[in-house]
Amino acid sequence: MRHRRIGELMTREVVSVHGADPFKEVARTLSRRRVTAVPVVDGAGRVVGVVSEGDLLRKTADRADAPGDRPAVPDLDAWERAKAEGTRAEELMSAPAVCARPDWTVAEAARLMEVQGVKRLVVVDDEDRLLGIVSRHDLLGIFLREDDDIHREIVEDVLGDTLRLEPNALAVEVRDGRVDLVGKLPFRGMIPAIERMVATVDGVVSVSCTRLTYDIDDTARGGARS
Missing domain, CATH: 3.30.1340 (Histidine-containing Protein; Chain: A;)
Known part of the structure; x- marks a missing residue:
């Protein structure tokens, strides 16, 4: 039997940002490209993390008004506080990125999405270089x-x-x-x-x-x- 592979289903034209890109540039990228998350790559095109709308919104939540001197969002872990205070993609991103290989089957990718609680996977080669992104929507395409x-x-x-x-x-x-x-x-x-x-x-x-x-x-x- 031949199962369709992730490499056949993924989106190949993927926008990415670099670790040093500032907060506003990342926000602009998400807005202009109408996506909810982008991979963060290093100088060699290797994926080092993913930054999403949720990562950026931590800053908004952290700066919301709160009574007295209490933090706007109490009980944040240190890593969450660091993200809220981040100004560059490498400080805002979730790392490591949840990645898939292009030769994976739909079942393998779906299982990883379920386990990790994510809606998309970054697809990389053997050297972790960015190849594409596959989403839940892409996987559902096989049922058509x-x-x-x-x-x-x-x-x-x-x-x-x-x-x-x-x-x-x-x-x-x-x-x-x-x-x-x-x-x-x-x-x-x-x-x-x-x-x-x-x-x-x-x-x-x-x-x-x-x-x-x-x-x-x-x-x-x-x-x-x-």
């Missing part, structure tokens, strides 16, 4: 794949090339990314494996195996027949 393409991949790649089943062994129905498998298999134990493999095909929303039957229940003692 046509049903005919999904059907063809399941029949040819999963059932044929990988599982070596006869071309007409199973009927595959695909509608709006929902896959329904129909037919009879030699063994019951094949059903979970087929379900898992079909579920990994790009664009598949769900897989139903309720209409699959089998000749032998190899999961039961004695190999009972259905």
Whole structure:
């Protein structure tokens, strides 16, 4: 099976800033390019961090009026206070940047986004040089794949090339990314494996195996027949 890689989905024309760029220049960049975050790169184009609207807004929050001599935003950690007082991108950015490689699959990128709680990943090469950015929106694009393409991949790649089943062994129905498998298999134990493999095909929303039957229940003692 062929899974689309991050390098195919990412945005390649990415605006970036340098560590020494001043606060206002970073703010202008975000505003002019209508983006919510930008990578921060060093002189060799290596990604050293990411600065976002949230990072810049810490300064606004920290300077808000507060009664008496109390800080506007109490109980800030030292690193948060340093960001609020920063004047350059390297002082404002979140580091290290959460990065992906161009050969990663959608599943790998989505898993990292979930774990790190981020909406985008900076894509870098083996030397951490900036290649692009991939967002949640980019990843969701695989679910716009046509049903005919999904059907063809399941029949040819999963059932044929990988599982070596006869071309007409199973009927595959695909509608709006929902896959329904129909037919009879030699063994019951094949059903979970087929379900898992079909579920990994790009664009598949769900897989139903309720209409699959089998000749032998190899999961039961004695190999009972259905």
